[in-house]
Amino acid sequence: MTTDPTANHFVAAILEILEETFDTHHGLFLDGGDSMFETLAAVTAGEAPRPVSASCASIAAQVNHPAYYLDVLREELDTAKELESIDWKQAWTIGPVNDEEWTALVAAFRTAADRTMAVLRGVANWDEDAAFGAVAIAVHTAYHLGEIRQALCTIQNREQLREAESDSSAS
Numbered sequence: 001m002t003t004d005p006t007a008n009h010f011v012a013a014i015l016e017i018l019e020e021t022f023d024t025h026h027g028l029f030l031d032g033g034d035s036m037f038e039t040l041a042a043v044t045a046g047e048a049p050r051p052v053s054a055s056c057a058s059i060a061a062q063v064n065h066p067a068y069y070l071d072v073l074r075e076e077l078d079t080a081k082e083l084e085s086i087d088w089k090q091a092w093t094i095g096p097v098n099d100e101e102w103t104a105l106v107a108a109f110r111t112a113a114d115r116t117m118a119v120l121r122g123v124a125n126w127d128e129d130a131a132f133g134a135v136a137i138a139v140h141t142a143y144h145l146g147e148i149r150q151a152l153c154t155i156q157n158r159e160q161l162r163e164a165e166s167d168s169s170a171s
Contacts, residue, residue: 007126014134015120021141022113029142036145037110043152045102049095052154057092059151060105065091066144067109070137074116077123077133113141 016026025032040063048060057065068091076082097105116137123130 004126010131011123011126014138015117017138018117018120018134018141021138021145022117034145034149036113036141036148037106039145039149039152040106040109043102043148045097045099047152047155048102048105049097050155052151056151057147058094059148059155060094060097060102061092062144062148062151063105063109064094066141067091067105067112069140070109070112070116073133073137074112074119077130078119080129 017028020026020028020030020035022036023038025035043059048063049058051058051061068088072083072086094105120130120134120137123134
């Protein structure tokens with residue numbers, strides 16, 4: 001933390017928002033059980049690569065992209081310099097995943113989140129770059145959490161409808 005009380009309030013707030021986004025319900029903006037990793041625990045390898053439409057990214061891509069984003073911003077915060085070779089397209093490119101690949105993808109996201117939180121907790125000088133980086137990470141990750149939750153809801157509702165139709169046609 002810094003010696004500036006206002007900065008200390010900001011740091012405490014942004015870290016608590018990120019904790020809630022990733023794991024821990026604080027009642028700031030999510031309902032209990034809605035954090036990123038609680039949500040991902042309910043996603044199967046069969047659901048992860050399915051986009052909800054032809055123009056939407058799959059849940060797997062919605063996991064891979066923010067993990068990559070965390071790695072990029074964490075590296076920039078850690079080194080205090082802008083990275084030169086960032087391949088955003090690669091972060092969205094992911095195909096079907098089996099159970100092991102899905103587990104590895106979520107684990108890589110977990111590692112990126114944990115490392116990012118460690119870097120943010122260790123920032124000694126909350127200058128403009130650190131503040132903007134932390135806010136960008138929080139907003140960007142929360143956005144993708146919403147995308148993942150909406151996609152999962154759509155995919156699961158489609159499955160329930162198919163099952164109901166199958167049950168009614170079998171009768």
